[in-house]
Amino acid sequence: MASQIVRRLVILGAPGSGKSTIANRIVKTYGMPYIVVGDLFRQHIQQKSEESKTIKEHIDKGILLPDELVLKFVVDELEKVREQGFLLDGYPRTLNQAEMLHRHMKIDHVIALNVPADEIINRLKDRWVHLSSGRVYNLRWSAPKVPGKDDETGEPLSQREDDKPAVIRHRLNTYDKNTNPIMEFYKKFDVLQEFHGRESDKIWPEVKKYLDRVLKEPNPQKVAA
Numbered sequence: 001m002a003s004q005i006v007r008r009l010v011i012l013g014a015p016g017s018g019k020s021t022i023a024n025r026i027v028k029t030y031g032m033p034y035i036v037v038g039d040l041f042r043q044h045i046q047q048k049s050e051e052s053k054t055i056k057e058h059i060d061k062g063i064l065l066p067d068e069l070v071l072k073f074v075v076d077e078l079e080k081v082r083e084q085g086f087l088l089d090g091y092p093r094t095l096n097q098a099e100m101l102h103r104h105m106k107i108d109h110v111i112a113l114n115v116p117a118d119e120i121i122n123r124l125k126d127r128w129v130h131l132s133s134g135r136v137y138n139l140r141w142s143a144p145k146v147p148g149k150d151d152e153t154g155e156p157l158s159q160r161e162d163d164k165p166a167v168i169r170h171r172l173n174t175y176d177k178n179t180n181p182i183m184e185f186y187k188k189f190d191v192l193q194e195f196h197g198r199e200s201d202k203i204w205p206e207v208k209k210y211l212d213r214v215l216k217e218p219n220p221q222k223v224a225a
Contacts, residue, residue: 006085007032007215008105010092012182013113014175016120016127016168018200020136022113023089025204030215033081037090040073041065042134062162062171064093071100078105095181102185109214110186111207112179114196121168128157 009032013019027034041059045052051069058065074091082105092098101107126139130150137144137157145151162171186192193210197203 006083007108008085009087010107010110010186011087011089011113012110012179014115014120014172014179016124017113017115018123018203019089019113021200022111022204022207023087026087026111026207026211029208030211033084033086035074035077035081035086035088037070037074037088038134040077042132044073046132067094067097067100070097071104074101075104092182094178095185098182098185107186107189107191109211110183110192111210112183112192112194113203114194115198117169117172119198120172121165124163124168125165127163128159130155131158 009026011019011023011026013022023034023036026032041055045056045059054069055065070091070093074088078086078088088107092101123138123140128137128139128144128148129135130137130153132155133150133152135150135152136142144157146154148157149155150157161167183192183194195203195206195210197206
């Protein structure tokens, strides 16, 4: 988009909220670099980097990585596209991370997806994952071509223990506890926009309408160097 102004975006959404679906549509529509923190971690695990053991242990247990370690990965990646703008997915996950990122780089717009907990539970209980690539399938609407097998590699799919309803509800409570302060933080800078709904196909038009407007407007806050 020739008329698009370079912006730095963050997308927030609970597990199962359709965040990846909306994020991919944003990237496809507006052509901005897409930084997925989970993908960065998987790359380091596959490359057997110095920090890979720590990353794998935390991911396997479903607990948050140390803020300083995550910040290093994120900032290193964002510096590569600093002047191109980007969509950042999977970070920040705590208020401290949001504050640390703010000190390094200002965010222009934060898109927050709000999907009811009962809808998320119904989505995730039918979810299967190809662990090495991160590809996700759902038996309700995006089932694999061969049951139990990844479409690209033919390798077996796995269902995560934390996709069970009771565990999902606990994860959602944890997400809300961590994310509500992040949203309040970004509200102070008037960069937060919330979108409510049950279906990504109904949320997306509202997100697009918002981005069509703000990505063509002069930035009210001076972008930090």
